[in-house]
Amino acid sequence: MTAVVEVDRLRMGYGQRILLDDASFSVQQGEIVALLGGSGSGKSSLMKLLTGLFRPLAGDIRLFGQSIVTATPAERAALQRRIGVMYQQGALFGSLTALQNVRFPLDRFTDLPREARDAIAMLQLDTVEMAAAAQRRPAELSGGMVKRVAIARALALGARLLFLDEPSAGLDPITSANLDETLLDLRERFGLTLVVVTHELDSIFRIADRALMLDAASHRLVADGAPAELRDHCPLPMVRQFFRRQPDHPGGLP
Numbered sequence: 106m107t108a109v110v111e112v113d114r115l116r117m118g119y120g121q122r123i124l125l126d127d128a129s130f131s132v133q134q135g136e137i138v139a140l141l142g143g144s145g146s147g148k149s150s151l152m153k154l155l156t157g158l159f160r161p162l163a164g165d166i167r168l169f170g171q172s173i174v175t176a177t178p179a180e181r182a183a184l185q186r187r188i189g190v191m192y193q194q195g196a197l198f199g200s201l202t203a204l205q206n207v208r209f210p211l212d213r214f215t216d217l218p219r220e221a222r223d224a225i226a227m228l229q230l231d232t233v234e235m236a237a238a239a240q241r242r243p244a245e246l247s248g249g250m251v252k253r254v255a256i257a258r259a260l261a262l263g264a265r266l267l268f269l270d271e272p273s274a275g276l277d278p279i280t281s282a283n284l285d286e287t288l289l290d291l292r293e294r295f296g297l298t299l300v301v302v303t304h305e306l307d308s309i310f311r312i313a314d315r316a317l318m319l320d321a322a323s324h325r326l327v328a329d330g331a332p333a334e335l336r337d338h339c340p341l342p343m344v345r346q347f348f349r350r351q352p353d354h355p356g357g358l359p
Contacts, residue, residue, distance in 0.1 A: 106133040108170075109266050109298050110155065115164035117147060117154055124150055128164070128326040130317055137292060137299040139309050139332070141347065142319035148302045149193070151319070152270055155300065156190055157181050168266070186214060189259030191269040195251040197243040203230060203254045204239040210261045229257040233287060249280035253287065260291075266298045273305045285311045306350060318344055 110132035117125040124147035132138045140148050153159045155166060157173045166173050168184050176184060197206045208226040211217060217225070230236045233253040243251055252272055259267055272288070273281040285308050291297050303309060309316060309332050316335060318328035320343070328335050328344045336348035346353075 106135070108132065109134050109168065110300065111165075111167040111170075112155075113165045113167075115154070115166065116162040117150060118162055123162075123324050124321075125319060125326065126324045128319075130326065130329055132298060132300060134298055135292065135296055136314045137288070137301065137312050139313040139316045140300065140302045140319070141304060141309070141316050143321055143347075146319040146321040147324075148319060149270055152190075152268055152300070152302050156188060156268055157185050186262055187264060187266065189262070189264030189267045191252070191255045191259045191267065191272060193270045193274065195243070195255035197251060197254060197258075199243050202240050202242055203235060203246070203257075206243075206254055207258045207261050210258065214262060226257075226261060229260050230254070232260065232291070233257045247280070248275050249284060252276070252284060256287070256291075265296060267300070269299060269301045269303075271302055271304075273303060273308050278307070281305065281308060282311070288312055306348065309348075318347065 108131040112128060112130050115125065115128045116123065140151060142148050150159070154161055160174060165175070169187065171180070171184060173181055173184050198209065201209070204223065204226050207229050208222050211222040211225060215222065227236055227239060230239055233256050235250060235253045235257060238246060238250060238254070246254065256267075256269075272284060276284065288299060289312055292299060301313070313332055315330060316328070316332045317326060318335070320327045327341055328339055330339070332348060335344055339345050
């Protein structure tokens, strides 16, 4: 397998505040990898580093074998056009229709004729079963529909590496399960690689080949493995507790 994401001895933080230190991991082509951790562990911040929005304090991040840390601005922009991002809550433009939202990257970064851009946007909407809602605006869509349109937009430029920030957040269990199946289907049909920030255990066990767990207290990557293996065999009690959804104090506060 080929590594499409490689992280080497990464240090991440803001000023004097360190969120993650000495973290190394890779993501292989076709994998679905979940980024986990409690509040304040740096999951969303790590996503911003992986997508080139922020720079690490130390270490390197390589996408498709090329460093996004040492890249020139032009090289970084070229790398970013090879990835897709689905932000928390979808982050659609409220004044644009679903079709216009998906077409936005094509409008911004290609010289294709309008008819071609519309056709590609419709194709991506159809890929996530949202073609019928092409002319609706975000306020007219359910939460799950917004997430699907956001995924279609992330795919608009032909990305084969997707970063998704809390795709199941705020969704009911059935809608969340349907979205999980959509992600698995996209991986199967197009050979996508997915990096997913989430804390939804049902989704983690359904879609993730591997899970990486960040720890806010130690500022370390403390676990890397298949979700079921981490739940059943990880030597760290806190990791097993997370995957088993066990409280600190069974029966209530001490």
